[in-house]
Amino acid sequence: MTRPAGYLNAKRVLQVIALGLVLGAAVYACAAPSFATVRSDSSGHSTAATRTLLEAQGPGLLLIFAALAALAACPLFLRGTRWSAVSLVVAVVLGAFTILGAMTIGGLFLPAAVASFVAALLPTRVRDHTPIVSEAV
DSSP states (O other), X not given: OOOOTTOSOHHHHHHHHXXXXXXXXXXXXXXXXXXXXXXXOXXXXXXXXXXXXXXXXXXXXXHHHHHHHHHHHGGGGOOHHHHHHHHHHHHHHHHHHHHHTTTTTGGGGHHHHXXXXXXXXXXXXXXXXXXXXXOOO
16 A cells, blocks of 8 residues: 655654554553552461552453554544644643543653644644746756
C-alpha cells in the first residue's frame, strides 16, 4: 500500500511517536510490578509478593489501554481539515487522561500526551519559501 505524496511530515511523525509512547506505557503498566503485599503470621514468619497492575486489576484494564491506543491512532487515518481537528481532540483527551490519572498511571502517558499536543500544534503543511527564479531564454 502506497501513501500519498506528503503523507509523512513532522506532524504525522509525532503522531506515530505518540502512538508508540501510548503502547509502550501500556505494556510497561501491564508488566511492571506495581503492588507489594506482605503477610505475616503469629509465629513471626512473613512472606512478600508483588503483582502487576494487570494481575491486580484484571483484563478489563486492557480495554482502557486499547481505547487509548485506538484514540492515539485515529489521526493517522485522516487527512485534510478533519486531520487537524481530530489531532487536537486526541491531544486534549490524552492530556485529560494524564491529568485525571496523575496519581496512578496517568504519569506514564505524559510523554504521549506531550507528543500529541506538539503534533496538534504543528501546521498541517509546511510552506516552501524558496524564491522562484526565472531564467531568460
